Amino acid sequence: MGQSAGDILDSERVELGELSSSLGFLLRVAQLQAFDAFFNRLAPDGLKPGEFTMLWVVGLNPGLRQGTVARTLAIKPAHMTKLVQRMVDAGYLLRKTPDNDRRSVHLSLTDKGQEFVASNRDAFLSLHGDERATLTPEEADHLVTLLRRFTGFED
């Protein structure tokens, strides 16, 4: 039949149907909200989530191979290359090609990089504190637990 255009209503009450319990949809929106909160707070300090996360992991695992970091953080190799270049240019990261496998690149933080991570650590991790008061602390914890299981980041 194809209800001809303009049956109307724009009463702001938008019907979502089963979409509102679609995991894919909810994850996308939740991620956008979390990033917004993150950005509004931290972009002023020139802190980008992806960059900081990468530096953080390298800081905890000095000498790790570039590709391993990429796989762990679900960053594609092509993107990783650019990320690493920017962080090297910024003076935060060191690349080193080991003699035993000269295809690979091992990453570590410079002194400046270590300072950067140390001094922004609290600001960065505060996101997980909560930000939005829509969840109680217990619910937030539970959400983290379920997401860890879902993503396979369990210990």
Added chain:
Amino acid sequence: MGQSAGDILDSERVELGELSSSLGFLLRVAQLQAFDAFFNRLAPDGLKPGEFTMLWVVGLNPGLRQGTVARTLAIKPAHMTKLVQRMVDAGYLLRKTPDNDRRSVHLSLTDKGQEFVASNRDAFLSLHGDERATLTPEEADHLVTLLRRFTGFED
């Protein structure tokens, strides 16, 4: 001190520290995984998540204003314009400018659009079923509930 580059280990056992309970990080990874699952299953049918979601909502709310759809789905206006154009070109969507406010655009599905949504509905929503067996059905439900609260998509 700046441990000089290459102190170490590439033993695949990557230390994440507090990152592994950071909501922002987990949401990003979860969303990537969900989209991957989605794509691998549905891209063959030319079904993109954002496009289908938009058509779905217009189908449930014929005549809705373009901007309202965008706000509801957290799509930025600039992006919405392109999405709508593609769906109009594909023959799924109708734009109509009402006389009472000629700035706005009301959206509705064409017959072809309705067929498209109807015939792909199950495939699309099956994502929420689970896909990954890492969560039990109860856990998946619980995750959905928490995400709905987090995002503000509660009834």
Added chain:
DNA sequence: CAAAAGTAGTTTACATGGAAACTATTTATT
């Protein structure tokens, strides 16, 4: 060991999504 296959990372060329400035229209102010 030479050829073939595999692995690590880079490059290029493109797709996706967004911020800011712009056009058109409507509503508020004087």
Added chain:
DNA sequence: AATAAATAGTTTCCATGTAAACTACTTTTG
């Protein structure tokens, strides 16, 4: 009514991220 402010959507231009082809090196295989 005339100007100013607000709103809806579009355009342009840029940032982010990716797939596919490529280079360099290493491992396997006959």
